[in-house]
Amino acid sequence: MSGALVVLSSVTKTYLLGQQVINALQHVDLSIDAGSALAVMGPSGSGKSTLLHVVGAMDHVNEGSIQVGEVEVTSLSRKEQVAYRRSLGFVFQRFHLLPALTALDNVVAPVLPRKTSFDKFERAHSLLAAVGLEDRLRSLPSELSGGEQQRVAIARALINHPGLLLADEPTGNLDSGTGQEILRLLLDMRAEHGLTILVATHDHQVAAECDRIVSLRDGKLEADDLWSAPRPS
Numbered sequence: 224m225s226g227a228l229v230v231l232s233s234v235t236k237t238y239l240l241g242q243q244v245i246n247a248l249q250h251v252d253l254s255i256d257a258g259s260a261l262a263v264m265g266p267s268g269s270g271k272s273t274l275l276h277v278v279g280a281m282d283h284v285n286e287g288s289i290q291v292g293e294v295e296v297t298s299l300s301r302k303e304q305v306a307y308r309r310s311l312g313f314v315f316q317r318f319h320l321l322p323a324l325t326a327l328d329n330v331v332a333p334v335l336p337r338k339t340s341f342d343k344f345e346r347a348h349s350l351l352a353a354v355g356l357e358d359r360l361r362s363l364p365s366e367l368s369g370g371e372q373q374r375v376a377i378a379r380a381l382i383n384h385p386g387l388l389l390a391d392e393p394t395g396n397l398d399s400g401t402g403q404e405i406l407r408l409l410l411d412m413r414a415e416h417g418l419t420i421l422v423a424t425h426d427h428q429v430a431a432e433c434d435r436i437v438s439l440r441d442g443k444l445e446a447d448d449l450w451s452a453p454r455p456s
């Protein structure tokens with residue numbers, strides 16, 4: 224696969240907070256190559272999460288268009304939005320695992336109610352093995368470290384074969400060493416799973432692992448960071 228998987232054109236998102244207009248995203252133009260990993264940096268409140276939310280159809284834009292593969296995200300019906308969201312992988316800062324379920328059941332949970340073309344538990348097992356947790360299948364989240372919980376969340380995000388993975392501060396609750404391991408793990412899984420990765424982070428070390436870095440400031444995209452060189456292999 225080559226070319227852009229994600230293309231944002233003049234995306235604008237405003238929130239109304241009482242009388243106050245908040246320009247969360249202002250005419251953002253951005254394209255993300257298929258198979259690449261892009262880091263979005265910027266201070267708190269600069270619009271990183273909003274960017275992921277609109278790409279993930281969890282929020283509407285006021286203006287502009289968002290193309291993801293064949294899908295024009297901004298013109299989906301509600302029903303189509305649900306199907307589209309299911310085609311994505313999400314990873315969050317707070318791991319959002321279900322506390323009463325084992326690692327294996329957490330990974331299966333998103334697809335449990337639905338028919339899949341693959342064996343759900345077999346795939347969950349192999350994804351947990353791929354993130355290094357083959358011997359923790361029956362562990363509860365409370366029995367796992369933060370890094371291990373995020374590994375479970377990554378396996379869960381991949382259960383439905385997403386082409387695009389959206390990660391919002393995925394290392395925000397981890398120490399820097401563990402955070403970098405988690406990022407490397409995501410990047411390592413990219414080729415095998417045909418993933419394109421969009422990660423919001425304010426951690427420079429995490430961003431430096433990605434292929435490209437862009438920065439948001441007050442909802443505006445700044446030029447690509449100059450030091451965003453290709454990763455040495």
Ligand SMILES: Nc1ncnc2c1ncn2[C@@H]1O[C@H](COP(=O)(O)OP(=O)(O)O)[C@@H](O)[C@H]1O
Nearest residue numbers: 238240245247266267268269270271272273274
């Ligand atoms: N649901 C919302 N309602 C009102 N304002 C919001 C909402 N979500 C985000 N904002 C505002 O939009 C701006 C961008 O927020 P956000 O995308 O969360 O930034 P970041 O993820 O970079 O910290 C901030 O000023 C924030 O307060």
Ligand SMILES: [Mg+2]
Nearest residue numbers: 271272273391
């Ligand atoms: Mg955020």
